[in-house]
Amino acid sequence: MKLILAPDSFKESLSARAAALAMERGVKRAIPDAETVVLPIADGGEGTLDTLVFAAGGQLHWTSVTGPLGTPVAARYGTLGDGVTGVVETAEASGLHLVPPEERNPLVTTTRGTGELIRHALDRGVTRLVVAIGGSATNDAGAGALQALGMRLVDQTGASIGPGGGGGGGGAGGGSRANTRATAKTAASRLASAPASASPSEAGRDRIAWAESRPRS
DSSP, rough: EEEEEEEOOOOTTBBBBHHHHHHHHHHHHOTTEEEEEEEEEEOOSSHHHHHHHTTOOOEEEEEEOOOSSSSEEEEEEEEEESSSEEEEEHHHHHHHGOOOOOOOOOOOOOOOHHHHHHHHHHTTTSSEEEEEESBBBBTTTTTTHHHHTTTEEEESSSSSSOSSGGGSSSOOEEOOOTTOHHHHHHHHEEEOOOOOOOOOHOOOOOOOOOEEEOOOO
């Protein structure tokens, strides 16, 4: 008997790979001669980093970044086996599991740490990026990540917006790329998230399903 073990993660409980390995142990205990294929999957949320790095023979790298509440957190990013593709998981730096239930407020939390992970990956020399955007604790639409990469975001009056989904109380009116990290402008990137069943107006700004940006000329 051959069994393919392909679970997704269990939110705030178990990663996809840990779940798959636990399933394998159970199968081997019940059917010792069974052949198993461990194939954890991910949809852009928690576990996407581990899944891609594991599947592509890559490496994980640890660093300290700004957490969703503005305090430092230890987070990881990955490089795949080709040596030029980096993987950043938003949930690692800006994930819901990093915020206690009583402090979960998307108007306050930020994705700045995700931008810092992108910066670390770029400093390592990657030229392609996969950014998994699921599982976040905020709906700041990536404003914090852009600010970490050097972009200045302003409100309708031209004043810089603050951190968090609330933007310091005012909506974003525009931005300037003048100081945006040069390598970020030239790296190809792909965003990955769980497909949304509702329209953006119903599900919020953080429910983008798939998008791709190309290097600027």
